[in-house]
Amino acid sequence: MxxxxxxxxxxxxxxxxxxxxxxxxxxxxxxxxxxxxxxxxxxxxxxxxxxxxxxxxxxxxxxxxxxxxxxxxxxxxxxxxxxxxxxxxxxxxxxxxxxxxxxxxxxxxxxxxxxxxxxxxxxxxxxxxxxxxxxxxxxxxxxxxxxxxxxxxxxxxxxxxxxxxxxxxxxxxxxxxxxxxxxxxxxxxxxxxxxxxxxxxxxxxxxxxxxxxxxxxxxxxxxxxxxxxxxxxxxxxxxxxxxxxxxxxxxxxxxxxxxxxxxxxxxxxxxxxxPFPCNHFTHAGVEAALRLRRAGLNPADLTGITLGVPEPVLRTIAEPLADKRRPLSGYHGAFSGPYTVAAALLGSGGGLGVSHEDFTDGAVADPDRLALAALVTPEADPDCTRIFPHQFPAVLTVRLSGGEVLRERVEHNLGGPENPLTPAELTxxxxxxxxxxxxxxxxxxxxxxxxxxxxxxxxxxxxxxxxxxx
The missing domain is CATH 1.10.4100.10 (2-methylcitrate dehydratase PrpD)
Structure with missing residues (x-):
């Protein structure tokens, strides 16, 4: 047998x-x-x-x-x-x-x-x-x-x-x-x-x-x-x-x-x-925002932001949208697509780019972050939905006051087998x-x-x- x-x-x-x-x-x-x-x-x-x-x-x-x-x-x-x-x-x-x-x-x-x-x-x-x-x-x-x-x-x-x-x-x-x-x-x-x-x-x-x-x-x-x-x-x-x-x-x-x-x-x-102390569904959006920040993007030039994610994650990080744009607490902010993008673009830059200090009750009440989060519109992205749940991908599209449009796509989450943290990053x-x-x-x-x-x-x-x- x-x-x-x-x-x-x-x-x-x-x-x-x-x-x-x-x-x-x-x-x-x-x-x-x-x-x-x-x-x-x-x-x-x-x-x-x-x-x-x-x-x-x-x-x-x-x-x-x-x-x-x-x-x-x-x-x-x-x-x-x-x-x-x-x-x-x-x-x-x-x-x-x-x-x-x-x-x-x-x-x-x-x-x-x-x-x-x-x-x-x-x-x-x-x-x-x-x-x-x-x-x-x-x-x-x-x-x-x-x-x-x-x-x-x-x-x-x-x-x-x-x-x-x-x-x-x-x-x-x-x-x-x-x-x-x-x-x-x-x-x-x-x-x-x-x-x-x-x-x-x-x-x-x-x-x-x-x-x-x-x-x-x-x-x-x-x-x-x-x-x-x-x-x-x-x-x-x-x-x-x-x-x-x-x-x-x-x-x-x-x-x-x-x-x-x-x-x-x-x-x-x-x-x-x-890599980041927030809901895993938000991570690719955070990473996309950090890449734009490192490339020299000035948040003051932004007029609109679209956060494309897998359709199933919208209920977690985007609904209800009014609350996600104005988190009720630091913990709530960690489950918000709009706020986490704003934190990546404007926040402390601690840790690996977003840290615990970005998810205090005081941080989520910051007027500049709230103003930026109000520009973020989450939506379902077909390519991201196709990849999910083997990855939690995102595509971030930003519109600048001069009319320019920038797009950053993250298909492989930082910290995963295709994009692992280095020993230095883990430390x-x-x-x-x-x-x-x-x-x-x-x-x-x-x-x-x-x-x-x-x-x-x-x-x-x-x-x-x-x-x-x-």
């Missing part, structure tokens, strides 16, 4: 844990870890994270792992819950396309908590993150409807990140606990009963979505521990009659996306790192985030330790520094 998909994933994870992964993949993962660590530090003042910290403080338990921002250790599942919540609180974490899920914010916190608990090596930690993220992305693609270019999970109101990320987190945590292939298969089977998350908050409000990655990380650590102690899960948990994919996607799932070319082709190569983003909490000197030391994980650094080295800086 052939191995089930869950058994194949368990075997891959066990083999990677035994043999290790290539240096290039470890270095790529170290960059994702650095990125998420910076985001966690930048999010320390966010209310959802404060709520989670208060909750886990009430739980108590044996100290084992670091909750970022705290000088004390918590039980590993509690630390994973805190750090996963921090990682997703700013919507600045990485994105896999076209599934549109956020794998690192669920997997890295789970792996980090267990790696610290057992003081594992840097390479072993990176291998576990790599496989856990890969599992997450493959499950996300199993629920991707290629015909309609849409996630079945999302279409049914479910958060694919929270569901698939729980399984990926369990695999990463299980690898670091030394689970066998059979135990890893059970960890997958157990985690499939734990992953959940609905996205009604995207529509009508509430802060619960920011906890989704934290809960996925928390549940993944617990699933792996249960498997280590002998709890078992069904080997047909993914494709079975009452398995995860049918439960969440009905008959609209592709099991081959889970197992096809497993270990040879890495779905996680399609992960995009966000710039990390320092922009981390310095808000720990200062430049500590940010530099943390960056050095994380980038050396594939050689002579260990997770416990930078978690100790985090505690000392809290």
């Amino acid at each position: 052939s191995a089930t998909p869950a058994e194949q994933l368990g075997a891959l994870a066990a083999q990677a844990g035994k043999d290790g992964l290539p240096a290039a993949r470890r270095d790529d993962v170290a960059g994702r870890v650095l990125d998420l660590l910076g985001i966690c530090l930048a999010a320390l003042s966010e209310r959802p994270a404060e709520v989670v910290v208060a909750t886990v403080d009430e739980w108590g338990g044996a100290p084992a792992a670091t909750a970022i921002g705290s000088a004390v250790r918590l039980p590993a599942p509690s630390a994973a819950l805190v750090n996963g919540t921090l990682g997703h609180s700013l919507d600045f974490d990485d994105t896999h396309l076209p599934s549109v899920l956020h794998p690192s914010a669920a997997v890295v916190p789970a792996a980090l908590a267990v790696a610290e608990q057992y003081d594992v090596s840097g390479p072993a930690f990176l291998d576990a993150v790599a496989v856990g993220v890969e599992v997450t992305c493959r499950l996300g693609m199993a629920g991707y409807d290629r015909e309609h270019a849409n996630s079945v999970f999302f279409d049914r109101g479910q958060h694919a990140t929270a569901i698939c990320g729980t399984v990926g987190a369990a695999v990463a945590a299980g690898m670091l606990q030394g689970l066998t292939a059979d135990q890893l298969t059970s960890a997958i089977g157990i985690a499939c009963s734990m992953g959940s998350g609905v996205i009604e908050a995207n529509r009508t409000g509430g802060t619960v979505k920011r906890v989704h990655c934290g809960w996925a990380a928390h549940a993944g650590v617990i699933a792996a521990s249960l498997a280590r102690h002998g709890l078992t899960g069904p080997p047909t948990v993914l494709e079975g009659r009452f398995g995860l994919l049918r439960a969440f996607c009905g008959e609209q799932f592709d099991i081959d996306a889970v197992t096809g070319e497993l270990g040879e082709r890495w779905e996680s190569d399609r992960i995009f790192v966000k 710039t983003k990390f320092r922009m985030n981390a310095a808000r909490a720990v200062g430049e000197a500590t940010a530099t030391a943390l960056s050095d330790l994380v980038t050396r994980l594939s050689s002579d650094s260990r997770p416990t080295m930078f978690t100790a520094l985090l505690r000392a800086s809290a």
Whole structure:
């Protein structure tokens, strides 16, 4: 009898844990870890994270792992819950396309908590993150409807990140606990009963979505521990009659996306790192505006701006247009096509061109930015719609007072596989985030330790520094 998909994933994870992964993949993962660590530090003042910290403080338990921002250790599942919540609180974490899920914010916190608990090596930690993220992305693609270019999970109101990320987190945590292939298969089977998350908050409000990655990380650590102690899960948990994919996607799932070319082709190569602290749908418009700014465009000469984007993103960044041209808050401005273009043309220029300072309540009330945002008219662009959701492209057309028309098209998002951030740019983003909490000197030391994980650094080295800086 052939191995089930869950058994194949368990075997891959066990083999990677035994043999290790290539240096290039470890270095790529170290960059994702650095990125998420910076985001966690930048999010320390966010209310959802404060709520989670208060909750886990009430739980108590044996100290084992670091909750970022705290000088004390918590039980590993509690630390994973805190750090996963921090990682997703700013919507600045990485994105896999076209599934549109956020794998690192669920997997890295789970792996980090267990790696610290057992003081594992840097390479072993990176291998576990790599496989856990890969599992997450493959499950996300199993629920991707290629015909309609849409996630079945999302279409049914479910958060694919929270569901698939729980399984990926369990695999990463299980690898670091030394689970066998059979135990890893059970960890997958157990985690499939734990992953959940609905996205009604995207529509009508509430802060619960920011906890989704934290809960996925928390549940993944617990699933792996249960498997280590002998709890078992069904080997047909993914494709079975009452398995995860049918439960969440009905008959609209592709099991081959889970197992096809497993270990040879890495779905996680399609992960995009966000360069700007705003909604991902706005990024290509921001990049187009920054290119025009760098070329010497004077905003005072503008008489009109057209922002062409994929038709499906208009509801997120362009409607209702009056509110998007005059954001109600800094957070609201991060989801506005008109405002983000104005911020790129007039803003601080910090970070990689647009920074956190461009999304304060004061910044979005600036009269000059509002006047420029009022000139921006978003519209559906057919070419952009055709490319979506494999990229989130944009074309920016500006009209000058002298009658000249300039156009800048961005088809490949900055931070994606076709247009990746350089190591220097990734470090710039990390320092922009981390310095808000720990200062430049500590940010530099943390960056050095994380980038050396594939050689002579260990997770416990930078978690100790985090505690000392809290």
